[in-house]
Amino acid sequence: MSEAAPITRQYAAQALSSAIEEAAGLLEVRYEREDVLRILDLYGGDLPEALIAFRVSTGASRAGELDCRFTVPQDSDPYRLALENGLLETTDHPVSRLLSEVHDTCPVDGYGIDFGVVGGFKKIWVVLPRTALQDVAKLAELPSMPPALGRSLDFFDRHGLGDTVGLLGIDYRNRTVNIYFGEPPAGGIAPESVRAMLREVDQAEPSEQMLRLGRAAFGVYVTLDWDSPAITRICFAVATTDPASLPVELDERIGLFVQHVQRADPHTRFVYAVASQPDGEYYKLQSYYRWGAGVPEIMQLPEGALADPV
Secondary structure: OOOOOOOOHHHHHHHHHHHHHHHHHHHOOOOOHHHHHHHHHHHHHHOOOOOEEEEEEOOOOOOOOOEEEEEEOOOOOHHHHHHHOOOOOOOOOOHHHHHHHHHHHOOOOEEEEEEEOOOEEEEEEEEOOHHHOEEHHHHHOOOOOOHHHHHOHHHHHHOOOOOEEEEEEEEOOOOEEEEEEOOOOOOOOOHHHHHHHHHHOOOOOOOHHHHHHHHHOOEEEEEEEOOOOOOOEEEEEEEEOOHHHOOOOOOHHHHHHHHHHHHHOOOOOEEEEEEEEOOEEEEEEEEEEEOOOOHHHHHOOOOOOOOOOO
């Protein structure tokens, strides 16, 4: 195709499918082309211009998966599409009502979807306008929001995580919600604060690697579910153009993926994150197949965060 020729939706879907297949082969992840193309065709109305990212994670339960996420048309109803096309099953669980409650209560800048090459459709992302970040207390009042959010308001305040939200992730498979704070502490999270936060919500003692990432973090998010009265995970995210420059040792699987991505695009951006668990921690690396001007807004990146590696 010439540079002047517009990229068609079909071409974009085939190209992305091929990129997913190549990455899956590298990571020894089972790849079903028809399953992937079905999701790309269903949600890919804006795929030629969409922001697209891949994610790999550490840990035995996550090693056999490769996730892909991309933005979808703003006028779509991503949850209804998933139900009508058999990607999700109808349920009376509160997770089924949360997206519509957020939409009816808050201004929404856009949506994204997340699927696993093996696990299929997983999440819907709700992007809130950077100029209209939502009060976390307001979101806690939504009838279908996990009660742990309201019970954690004092926790957020005491640890300086901020009182506004810029992004939500609703995981329909695991029935969890990710809350991304819109204004995390400037200069990252001090080690003593990381330890105090994790201890308070019964997470494992952080490793030195986690403490170093907390100090460099541009963003913090928490994971909630409907079965626990407290936060179930806390995650610290670092933005970088070169994961090898981070003050941590990269997991072998993540290092392999970084090399693969950098061979294809030496200038790609990454987000490297560490997530707490009661029995330890695990790491996630997100790379951008297609970056765009909207990424810093979606990620709530401070200006200049990617000017230099952290």
